[in-house]
Amino acid sequence: xxxxxxxxxxxxxxxxxxxxxxxxxxxxxxxxxxxxxxxxxxxxxxxxxxxxxxxxxxxxxxxxxxxxxxxxxxxxxxxxxxxxxxxxxxxxxxxxxxxxxxxxxxxxxxx
Amino acid sequence: xxxxxxxxxxxxxxxxxxxxxxxxxxxxxxxxxxxxxxxxxxxxxxxxxxxxxxxxxxxxxxxxxxxxxxxxxxxxxxxxxxxxxxxxxxxxxxxxxxxxxxxxxxxxxxxx
Numbered sequence: 001x002x003x004x005x006x007x008x009x010x011x012x013x014x015x016x017x018x019x020x021x022x023x024x025x026x027x028x029x030x031x032x033x034x035x036x037x038x039x040x041x042x043x044x045x046x047x048x049x050x051x052x053x054x055x056x057x058x059x060x061x062x063x064x065x066x067x068x069x070x071x072x073x074x075x076x077x078x079x080x081x082x083x084x085x086x087x088x089x090x091x092x093x094x095x096x097x098x099x100x101x102x103x104x105x106x107x108x109x110x111x
Numbered sequence: 112x113x114x115x116x117x118x119x120x121x122x123x124x125x126x127x128x129x130x131x132x133x134x135x136x137x138x139x140x141x142x143x144x145x146x147x148x149x150x151x152x153x154x155x156x157x158x159x160x161x162x163x164x165x166x167x168x169x170x171x172x173x174x175x176x177x178x179x180x181x182x183x184x185x186x187x188x189x190x191x192x193x194x195x196x197x198x199x200x201x202x203x204x205x206x207x208x209x210x211x212x213x214x215x216x217x218x219x220x221x222x223x
Contacts (some may be wrong), residue, residue: 030221042203044214045212045213048211051153077155090158097142097159097166097209097212098144099156100211101153102153103152104151104152
């Protein structure tokens with residue numbers, strides 16, 4: 001069974017703090033995506049990583065793919081209240097179309 | 112360019128009933144994937160339709176069935192509803208079966 005473990009499950013921080021969310025699996029991904037989901041909406045893709053060791057930056061968000069392609073992290077610098085939401089990692093295996101999601105990290109950034 | 116749309120937005124059913132959820136894919140996309148998201152959980156893959164054929168199925172019982180039409184829109188049917196079927200049902204469309212998936216806003220199903 002292919003599982004994605006995401007941690008932490010909940011995170012409540014003050015505006016301006018930094019945070020890191022982790023996504024781990026015992027299986028090798030062909031690609032990994034990070035999504036952000038707001039209440040009442042579907043997930044919105046933030047980034048896709050496909051190469052082991054890859055690092056991608058999106059403004060204050062930094063995404064890293066592990067060398068062995070089994071883990072990933074999302075780091076947010078100087079969090080803002082607008083970053084509040086559910087962050088989901090999702091992986092694909094063997095270039096398949098099925099997305100395996102982690103259970104999500106609920107982030108709350110207080111002003 | 113119109114994004115992925117889903118209908119209805121919300122739905123309330125009772126145990127044992129049947130339900131049909133609908134999804135219109137984004138223009139130019141030939142693949143639709145369906146996911147179930149229980150409260151506080153990540154989405155779980157139900158199945159995918161590629162060019163009107165089922166192209167992969169998750170660990171869901173046969174009472175979950177689907178259809179894709181020639182215009183690539185799709186339906187998800189659930190028979191004999193159970194309380195645990197209460198969830199947000201998401202559909203996502205992509206240009207091909209392995210392409211980036213774009214999600215709709217979901218249908219919130221409540222089973223009483």
